[in-house]
Amino acid sequence: xxxxxxxxxxLTLYHFILDDLRDDEEYISSTKIxxxxxxxxxxxxxxxxxxxxxxxxxxxxxxxxxKKRIEESLGFKKTxxxxxxxxxxxxxALAKYDGFKDYGLNILAMFDKDxxxxxxxxxGKEVFDISKVSHLASKLGVEVAILTVPKENAQAAANxxxxxxxxxxxxxxxxxxxxxxxxxVWNENLIGSFLQFIVSDKEK
Amino acid sequence: xxxxxxxxxxLTLYHFILDDLRDDEEYISSTKIxxxxxxxxxxxxxxxxxxxxxxxxxxxxxxxxxKKRIEESLGFKKTxxxxxxxxxxxxxALAKYDGFKDYGLNILAMFDKDxxxxxxxxxGKEVFDISKVSHLASKLGVEVAILTVPKENAQAAANxxxxxxxxxxxxxxxxxxxxxxxxxVWNENLIGSFLQFIVSDKEK
Numbered sequence: 486x487x488x489x490x491x492x493x494x495x496l497t498l499y500h501f502i503l504d505d506l507r508d509d510e511e512y513i514s515s516t517k518i519x520x521x522x523x524x525x526x527x528x529x530x531x532x533x534x535x536x537x538x539x540x541x542x543x544x545x546x547x548x549x550x551x552k553k554r555i556e557e558s559l560g561f562k563k564t565x566x567x568x569x570x571x572x573x574x575x576x577x578a579l580a581k582y583d584g585f586k587d588y589g590l591n592i593l594a595m596f597d598k599d600x601x602x603x604x605x606x607x608x609g610k611e612v613f614d615i616s617k618v619s620h621l622a623s624k625l626g627v628e629v630a631i632l633t634v635p636k637e638n639a640q641a642a643a644n645x646x647x648x649x650x651x652x653x654x655x656x657x658x659x660x661x662x663x664x665x666x667x668x669x670v671w672n673e674n675l676i677g678s679f680l681q682f683i684v685s686d687k688e689k
Numbered sequence: 690x691x692x693x694x695x696x697x698x699x700l701t702l703y704h705f706i707l708d709d710l711r712d713d714e715e716y717i718s719s720t721k722i723x724x725x726x727x728x729x730x731x732x733x734x735x736x737x738x739x740x741x742x743x744x745x746x747x748x749x750x751x752x753x754x755x756k757k758r759i760e761e762s763l764g765f766k767k768t769x770x771x772x773x774x775x776x777x778x779x780x781x782a783l784a785k786y787d788g789f790k791d792y793g794l795n796i797l798a799m800f801d802k803d804x805x806x807x808x809x810x811x812x813g814k815e816v817f818d819i820s821k822v823s824h825l826a827s828k829l830g831v832e833v834a835i836l837t838v839p840k841e842n843a844q845a846a847a848n849x850x851x852x853x854x855x856x857x858x859x860x861x862x863x864x865x866x867x868x869x870x871x872x873x874v875w876n877e878n879l880i881g882s883f884l885q886f887i888v889s890d891k892e893k
Contacts, residue, residue, distance in 0.1 A: 490885045497881035502865045521865050523874075559884050574782035581778045584840070584863060588880045589887075629887070636788070655886060659788060661706045661725050670727075671886035673879070676792045677701035680763050681694045682859060682875035683793075683833070 488535050488558065495532050496555050497588075498522060503552040514545035561589045566627045568651075570642055571634035572597040572605075572612045575657055579631060581608045593625060598638075615642065619649035628652040636660045643668075692762065696736050700759050701792075702726060703736070707756040718749035765793045770831045772855075774846055775838035776801040776809075776816045779861055783835060785812045797829060802842075819846065823853035832856040840864045847872075 488496070499518055506513065515529040522529075533546070536554040556562060564586075569576045572595045579585075580592055595612040597603055603614045613621065621627070630651045634642045639660035646654060647668045656662060657673045664670060692700070703722055710717065719733040726733075737750065740758040760766060768790075773780045776799045783789075784796055799816040801807055807818045817825065825831070834855045838846045843864035850858060851872045860866060861877045868874060 488888070493885045493888060494878060494881040497878055497884060498865055498876060501863045505864065521867055523870070560888050565887055574785045575779075578778035578782040585880065585883070588884065590880075590883055653887065655883065659705045660709065661702055663725055666727070669886070671882070672702060673882060674698060674701055675877070676789065676794075677698040678875070678877060679789070679794055679859065680701060680792065681697045682873070683769055683857065684692070684697060684764050 492532050492535055493559060495522070495524075495528075496536065496559060499529070499532070500552060500555045500559075503548050503555070506548055510548055512545040513548050513551070517545070559588075561587070564589050564591050565629050566591050566593050566625060567629035567631055567655075568593060568618065568622070568627055569595040569610070569631045569633060570597075570615070570618070570646060571595075571632060571638075572599070572602045572607065573633060573635070576631070576633035577607050579633065579657075580610050583608070590629075592631070593627060594621060597634075615645060618646065618651075622649045622651060629655065631655045631657065632662075633657045643670075692739050696739055697763060699726070699728075699732075699736050700740065700763060703733070704756060704759045704763075707752050707759070710752055714752055716749040717752050717755070721749070763792075765791070768793050768795050769833050770795050770797050770829060771833035771835055771859075772797060772822065772826070772831055773799040773814070773835045773837060774801075774819070774822070774850065775836060775842075776803070776806045776811065777837060777839070780835070780837035781811050783837065783861075784814050787812070794833075796835070797831060798825060801838075819849060822850065822855075826853045826855060833859065835859045835861065837861045847874075 502518055502521055516526050519526040519529045536558040567590055569580050569592055580595055592610055595607060595610050596615045596618050597612055598615045602612050605612050628651060630646050632639060632642060632654050636658050639658040640662060643654055643662045643664055647664050652668060654668060654670045656670050662670050706722055706725055720730050723730040723733045740762040771794055773784050773796055780799060784799055796814055799811060799814050800819045800822050801816055802819045806816050809816050832855060834850050836843060836858050840862050843862040844866060847858055847866045847868055851868050856872060858872060858874045860874055866874050
């Protein structure tokens with residue numbers, strides 16, 4: 486089933502909530518979830534229909550069951566291997582964050598063109614020279630790259646990744662990448678996110 | 690005018706494109722923008738109506754004028770001062786990123802409870818003990834906090850920030866915060882973002 490973007494986003498948040506419950510909290514109501522996220526109760530119930538779980542009247546949703554259903558629907562267990570391209574501050578921070586693995590994102594290695602960085606190991610991930618990306622992507626079957634190079638190097642790095650067989654680029658730079666149609670780009674756009682928050686003065 | 694979230698996001702991307710043009714590129718067409726972002730031309734034209742700019746037939750939009758209009762509409766010049774709370778990997782990476790300032794986000798200081806971090810200076814931003822946040826927020830009139838503490842400390846830190854008069858929390862943790870109604874929370878939710886990208890296999 487095709488789950489709309491905003492629903493995927495909220496389902497992840499519901500999972501965070503379920504993950505934080507104590508072991509003895511067997512049921513949770515849509516009202517409780519709605520109240521924590523300051524959204525409508527009806528929205529929560531509508532979203533949860535996508536994961537095909539039916540809350541029991543007056544009791545609520547079985548927390549373990551609901552967690553499992555969200556994990557299945559969003560593919561947490563279908564692990565995707567990825568490379569971080571750009572071993573600067575943000576790239577290193579993402580490589581050091583172990584939480585991604587629980588949600589199916591497995592960072593295998595990092596790449597940079599700076600010889601002061603190549604050969605170092607960040608949280609168990611070796612930093613290779615960018616010229617090695619093609620060989621390693623094909624050897625390890627990696628299709629996902631997390632792009633965290635400086636803006637001025639972003640297009641060149643992305644071209645290189647496209648040539649290396651990378652199919653998904655999670656773009657943390659503020660460069661809008663011009664790439665062949667078969668390479669999917671997701672612009673993380675933290676600045677847009679901040680502006681949505683502050684300019685529109687709303688919650689998400 | 691109230692600009693929808695998705696439009697704010699795309700307008701930021703249009704601004705990134707305009708920002709990357711050479712000085713002699715006086716005009717840009719909606720087709721060119723649409724092609725770079727792999728979206729519909731009609732979408733671009735619709736979005737740009739929010740910033741009240743009219744492209745000239747066959748010539749396109751005046752790039753300098755359009756850039757200025759987007760900046761005004763999204764409030765790039767209305768700088769918001771902010772604190773980073775949590776001087777770990779991600780918090781430090783955000784503090785080291787100077788690009789935010791151009792878009793109106795000015796990080797003044799950082800906070801942590803780790804005495805190994807307090808007193809240090811990261812990219813010109815001093816790391817203070819978290820107990821100082823209330824005094825400094827009121828002294829400097831800061832209402833925005835970027836929350837990058839470990840998940841298990843997130844709720845406690847957020848409670849503390851709410852008590853210190855912080856009105857906006859940009860939450861990078863995977864903890865869903867339970868806070869009074871007058872504190873706005875924006876969950877950055879990078880994991881949800883990744884899942885939207887990979888699970889739905891689409892572009893943004």
